[in-house]
Structure formats: C-alpha cells, structure tokens
Amino acid sequence: MLHLEIRPIPEAPGAGEVIIRLHASGINPHDTKARAGWTGGTPPEDFFIPHSDGAGVVTAVGAGVDLAIGARVWVFGAPHGAGTAADYLRIPAWRVLPLPDALDFAEGASLGVPLLTAWLAVLADGPVMDQVLLVQGGGGAVGEAAVALGVAFGARVVATARSADSAARAAARGALAVRAPDDPALSQFIADMTGGAGVPRVVEVDFGANQTRNLAMLADHGTLASYSATSDKFPTLDYYGFARKGARISFVQGMKLTPAHIVRARADLLPLLAQGQLRPTIAARFALDEAAAAHEMVERGAGGNVVLMLN
Numbered sequence: 001m002l003h004l005e006i007r008p009i010p011e012a013p014g015a016g017e018v019i020i021r022l023h024a025s026g027i028n029p030h031d032t033k034a035r036a037g038w039t040g041g042t043p044p045e046d047f048f049i050p051h052s053d054g055a056g057v058v059t060a061v062g063a064g065v066d067l068a069i070g071a072r073v074w075v076f077g078a079p080h081g082a083g084t085a086a087d088y089l090r091i092p093a094w095r096v097l098p099l100p101d102a103l104d105f106a107e108g109a110s111l112g113v114p115l116l117t118a119w120l121a122v123l124a125d126g127p128v129m130d131q132v133l134l135v136q137g138g139g140g141a142v143g144e145a146a147v148a149l150g151v152a153f154g155a156r157v158v159a160t161a162r163s164a165d166s167a168a169r170a171a172a173r174g175a176l177a178v179r180a181p182d183d184p185a186l187s188q189f190i191a192d193m194t195g196g197a198g199v200p201r202v203v204e205v206d207f208g209a210n211q212t213r214n215l216a217m218l219a220d221h222g223t224l225a226s227y228s229a230t231s232d233k234f235p236t237l238d239y240y241g242f243a244r245k246g247a248r249i250s251f252v253q254g255m256k257l258t259p260a261h262i263v264r265a266r267a268d269l270l271p272l273l274a275q276g277q278l279r280p281t282i283a284a285r286f287a288l289d290e291a292a293a294a295h296e297m298v299e300r301g302a303g304g305n306v307v308l309m310l311n
Contacts, residue, residue: 002035002050002291002292002295004288004289005047007047007049007086009087009088010088010089010090011090012060012062013060013061013062013065013090014062014063015062015063015064016062016063016064016065016092016093016094017061017062017065017090017091017092017093018058018060018061018062018065018067018090018091018092018093018096019058019059019060019061019088019089019090020054020056020057020058020059020073020075020088020089020090020091020096021056021057021058021059021087021088022054022055022056022084022086022087022088022089022310023055023056023057023105023109023309023310023311024054024055024056024105024106024108024109024285024307024308024309024310025051025053025054025083025084025085025086025109025288025307025308025310026051026052026053026054026055026084026109026110026111026112026113026305026306026307027050027051027294027295027298027305027306027307027308028051028052028053028112028113028114028141028298029228029230029298029299030052030113030255031050031051031052031083031295031298032295032298032299034050035048035050035295047081048081049081049082049083049084049085049086050083050085050291051078051083051084051085051308052076052077052078052083052084052112052113052255053074053075053076053078053084053109053110053111053112053113054074054075054078054083054084054089054108054109054112055072055073055074055075055099055105055106055107055108055109055111056072056073056075056089056105056310057070057071057072057073058070058071058073058096059088061093062093064093065093067093067096071098072098072099072101072105072108073096073097073098073099073108074096074097074098074099074103074108074109074111074112075089075091075095075096075097075112076095076097076111076112076113076116076254076257077091077095077112077254077255077257078091078095079091084109085288085291085308085310086310087310094259094262095262097262097266097270098270100270100273100274102273102274102275102276102279103273103276103279105309106282106285106305106307106309107279107280107282109305109307110141110280110282110305110307111273111278111280112254113142113254113255114141114142114144114145114254114280114305115145115269115278115280116254116257116261116265117142117145117227117252117253117254118142118143118145118146118148118149118203119145119149119265119268119269120225120227120250120252120253120254120257120261121142121146121203121225121227121250121252122146122149122150122153122155122201122203122225123149123153123268124261124264125223125250127153127154128150128153128154128155128201129153129154129155130154130155130156131155131156131199131200131201132155132156132157132158132190132193132194132199132200133146133150133155133156133157133158133199133200133201133202133203134157134158134159134160134190134199134201134202134203134214134217135147135150135157135158135159135160135170135175135202135203136159136160136181136202136203136204136205136206136210136214137159137160137161137166137181137204137205137206138157138159138160138161138166138167138169138170138173138175138178139159139161139163139165139166139167139168139169139170139303140166140205141280141281141304141305142203142205142227143159143161143170143203143205144169144170144173144280144281145278145280146203147159147170147173147174147175148173148174148272148277148278149268149272149278150174151173151174151175152272152277152278153268156176156193157174157175157176158175158176158177158178158179158189158190158193158199159171159175159177159178159179160178160179160180160181160183160186161178161179161180161181162180162181163303165303166303169281169303169304177189181209181210181213182213186213186217187213187216187217190217191217194219197219197220198217198218198219198220198222199217199218199219199222200219200221200222200223201222201223201224201225202214202217202218202222202223202224202225203225203226203227204224204225204226204227204228205226205227205228205230206228206229206230206231207226207228207229207232207235208229208231208232208235208236209231209232211235211237211238211241212238212241215238215241215242215245218242218245218247219245220245220246220247221245221246221247221248222245222247222248223247223248223249223250224242224247224248224249224250225250225252226249226250226251226252227251227252227253227254280304280305281303281304281305282304282305282307283297283302283303283304283305283306284297284302284304284306284307285307285308285309286306286307286308286309287308287309288308288309288310290308291308294306294307294308
C-alpha cells in the first residue's frame, strides 16, 4: 500500500555519487508492475520508495563528479527500493544527465525509461538512416520516443496504434503512416514500402501478441527489438520462424543500460532534447500524496506520461 512517510535525507554522497533535490518523479508501467509483484520482485518489508525516473536539482556531489551544485538534471535507474518518489535521492553520477532549459521538471522526469528504452531499441546497434522502421505501439511513451528518434535519425517510420489518440501522437512525432496492429492490410503496406524485402527493424511493445505479424513483415537478417510482453508474460517463441530469416531478437531493457551506453546515448539525445524535439507527452501531474491515484491511472493506460510533483 502506498503511503507517505518521513525519512532522513540521504547521507553525503560518496565518490562518483550525487544528491538530487527532486522536483518530479516519473511513473512507468515497470513501476506499477514492480509494486504489484508482476515482475517477480519482492519489495522490502519495512519500506519501499518506488520509481526509477525523476528530475530535480543537484545539491551535493562526491569526489570525481563534474556536475555543478544547482544544476537542473534528469535521472534514470534509481536504486531498487530507494527511488524517486521522495524529496531527495542519492544516485551514481553516471545516471544523471543535464536537463535542458527547454524542458520542465515534469518533462524531465518522463525521459528516463521511455526515452532510453527507445534509444536502445532504435539506435543502440546501428544507424537507421533511409531504413523503414516499424514501431508497434507508436502512441505509448516508449513508442512515441521511438518514432521521434527514428525520424530524427533519418528512418521512414511506420507506427501502429489501437486508438485515435495514440495514432495522433505517433503521427505528430513524424510517422509516415499509422495503422492498427491487426490491420490485415498492414503487411502488404510494408511490402509495398520495402519493395517486398520487409522491414529491417521492428520496435515491439507486446512480443507474443504481435509475433506472427512481425515475422511476416520482418526482412531477412532483420532485428526485432522488444521491450515488453504485457499480454502474455510467457509467450511461445517461433524459433524456426525467426531462424529461417536469420533474424536477431533484441530484448531491450532500459534499466540495464551501462555507462558505455550512456556515453553514446548522451551524444545522440542531448542535442535533440535541447532543440525540443523529444518533448514527452504529459498525461497528468499528481501531488505526492496522490501516488495511489497516479499508479491507478498508469495501470488503466494513461495516454502519456504520469508524474508526481514534489514541490
């Protein structure tokens, strides 16, 4: 059960760490699943501070950290059980990135998992310039970011969406076409776009639900980058279907980023953020004592990012 509790401010940062005075805490589906035990983890019995993403201001730095006190920042991957739904956070400095003036704290708190997951799925293993990129679930938080990144780096992006609102968000990010994922004409549309070769890359929100359709559209030696399997936690893999195409399946987890990933992601993402090209969609802002209602909204499907404001 979510409730407010008074806790000590984190101790002074160690080498390579910073203390952040948080102004906003982003809520991702991963967070609600972790709270509910869906992902298999067990929260500590005494207390558990949720959420991995946030934004705020640096208040203290440890040895070897080049961030300035007072700098506006966004953070990702807060320690399990010691997350961002709190006034203060101690975190390794490599998990802290500068927040451009173009974005407010709520938008900064919405970057972490969605944007970095999208970066891993779209760009982490090679360029997409002039390729056709299929983004399944293009109106969700990760999907929206994936569409925007694909467009920014020169891909011709096709997205799928189940609602008119989601389709509008994907189109606003630059998708050339938005179709329903179960549209029987989608496969032929992709074939026409690619001269029958199929798409070299699919970004997937629900592995099992779309596996058969993705196989039909994936090019030989193509990549299926999947970051969730919400409708079926244990989907059956069509091994030979993928093997016949020499396909690559990439299981994408934004929480598994390494410092080496972040060096590359910074170079790709920070200029676009400064230009306002990757501004996330905020569905709702809640006060900290409304955390339960905020989680419920995420679980229903928010149509954008849900944020706790920590002023």
